[in-house]
Amino acid sequence: MTTTAHETDSSPIRPDPLITVRDLRVAYDGQDAVRGASFAVAPGRSLAIVGGSGSGKSTTVKALLGLLPENARVVGGEVDYTGERLADLSEGTLRHYRGARIGLVPQDPMASLNPSMRIGDQICDALKQYGIRSKEDRRRRALQLMDDAGIPEPARRFRQYPHEFSGGMRQRILIAIALSGDPELLIADEPTSALDVTVQKRILDHLDTLAEDRGLTRILVTHDLGVAADRADEVVVMSDGEVVEQGTPRGILRAPSHPYSQRLVDAAPRLDAHRRREEAPREDDGGPSFLSIRGLVKDFKIRGFKEPLRAVDDVSFDIRKGTTTAVIGESGSGKSTVAKITLGLEKATSGEARVGARAIRPESRDDIRYLRSLTQPVFQDPFSSLNPYWSVVGLIAESLVPRRDLGRAEKRRRVRECLDHVALPQSALGKYPGELSGGQRQRVAIARALVAEPELLVCDEAVSALDVLVQKQILDLLRGLQAEIGVSCLFITHDLGVTSEIADEVVVLRRGRVVEAGPVGQIIDAPQDEYTTALLEAVPGRGL
Incomplete structure (x- = not known):
């Protein structure tokens, strides 16, 4: 169809993307984990990356930040940030980008916060890295960040330790630290997965407010399709390291076209x-x-x-x-x-x-x-909760140790029967927790409970x-x-x-x-x- 001049003039002008990912490929020990991922995010917009465990979501954002583990590397593609290729930047420049231009809110606050340091000192440490030399200026800025992140009574909370905060409050501290460098892009990797719905809503509402006030661009990594629907302008669906579908939340979640997206939508728990x-x-x-x-x-x-x-x-x-x-x-x-x-x-x-x-x-x-x-x-x-040094058979059989009335043959029979109950193959008996997926580990935990024949x-x-x-x-x-x-x-x-x-x-x-x-x-x-x-x-x- 021919586009008229009037239609061209009235159509919105899309800004150049803040960050563009083209054909990104990442490998762990030579095995592909991300295969040709491509997407872009415009300034002030929000993108949600959704998918199951092992889909490549977190690996993708770690690659954007240059935070891949030692056994992983980018083997192809490129990431452009405001027109600069991140791969061409020196380690010092890239380190400056992290925090000062790209902020990260990680998933687990207790793994990310130092349990032996006061909350205020941890924020001040971040501020020192971003060039605020005066101790008093750092304290004043930290208190402001805590207030911006929704921490009540920041002056009193400043001297508390992470264990004295609730899960939602600890997540707010991670947000404050992520914002301490005044970044343009905020990446949130499963920031609310372990929080209850009301705390989750408060955290995400606050992120939305901060984004609007500061003009933040956001990339949200989540397995919660409801969160993606409510909080993103665009959704990218990943499966087995590939982007299989992308579009608006309403379009993907109401009428997914790819079989994997359809499985995700069908599997999501529903209130009805x-x-x-x-x-x-x-x-x-x-x-x-x-x-x-x-x-x-x-x-x-x-x-x-x-x-x-x-x-x-x-x-x-x-x-x-x-x-x-x-x-x-x-x-x-x-x-x-x-x-x-x-x-x-x-x-x-x-x-x-x-x-x-x-x-x-x-x-x-x-x-x-x-x-x-x-x-x-x-x-x-x-x-x-599973001993990483024990095989599956040992983990399940441990629950039968108190049962002195059972012989070895009967215990082995019960272990194998329970494995069938939880739909795990008998070949899993010799494996260790680190060799299993998250769902398989949870099945082992259920089998371990069932083998004792509880009511x-x-x-x-x-x-x-x-x-x-x-x-x-x-x-x-x-x-x-x-x-x-x-x-x-x-x-x-x-x-x-x-x-x-x-x-x-x-x-x-x-x-x-x-x-x-x-x-x-x-x-x-x-x-x-x-x-x-x-x-x-x-x-x-x-x-x-």
Whole structure:
């Protein structure tokens, strides 16, 4: 079609890209990890890079920053930043670019912050690198950055250590450090993956405000399609090191054209997932409770304070056999403390936990032993909970050590049977955690719990760090296990989409107290408490 002069004059003028990536190729030990990635970001715009684990997302942004590990190198393509090829820059110039022109917000604050240094000193160290020599000027600028990042009472917080901050507050400190060089481009690598939805919303809202005020260009690496939909002007989908699709969030997430993009969209947890499951009512509805928690209270003594901190305050709920009860709430709501008490890893200050007809007395070793024989945990990070020096067979068999009534042959049979339950091949028995993917490691963690034949699994944020494809595999696995062997589940999570996918009953905690509880459909479709409503409204991607 011929373009008229009038149409040409009225069409928007697109600015030259701030950063352009052309046919980028990166290899680890000679094996391709990124294969021909290309994209561009205009000044003041935001780009989201999405994909599963191993898709090449993080490797791509590390290549942009010149932060690849020693066994990786760029083997082809180029990266232009404001017209300059980054590969042609000296190491000194590139070091100046990092921070002063390109800021990075990494994923894990506790791995990125020095636990032995005060927060203020860590920000001041960054400022010193950017040429602020006066100690007083650095302190004044650090306090301003903390305030800009949304840290309340920055003068008091300045002298605190990372462990004295919540997860969301630590992430804000990383944002303050990333902004200390006044960069033009901000790269955020999974900055909110382990945060609850309300804290995530506050962090991302704040990044949006800062971007608007400063004219920041942003690249957001995420496995959360909802975050990409809400926060990006353009989305790049990566799979197996290649860019398989790119376009607007609405176009890709509503009508993905590539099969991999379609799988990502289909796998994303949805708030209405419970409606599909309600078509098949459970036979045991209204049956007796396997676990009954009544009036649970837990106080922690805090050094320097006379009054104890009440982490759990009069919590009561039931779990019926073969069902899942999800406990949801923000960080600090008491979710994990409830899980630890249920497992016998913490003693309640008061209240009662009843398993079947037996009340568990915290002071009774026999009761705690009985409780632990019926319950098994599945933790958030399988890599840190699995011994890296043990093979899969040893890790799973370890749970059977207390069972002196079982012979070696029976133990081997149970290990192999559990491997089948979690859909891992028998060839995995001789492998080590470092040789497995994130999803495979989580399957080993579940097999390790199942081999002891528990009646209750306690899953503490068991899928929060997984990409949507692996997350769906694990959720499908847990639902299948319930149908097959009738195991019950206490599921601790901050993700309401996951709650809708997995839960039968929901308990909403706020500051240690139950604000609402009931069937999953009632809680998600017709919440009665303002706090529950706020949690639902904070879920990203609801508009698509």
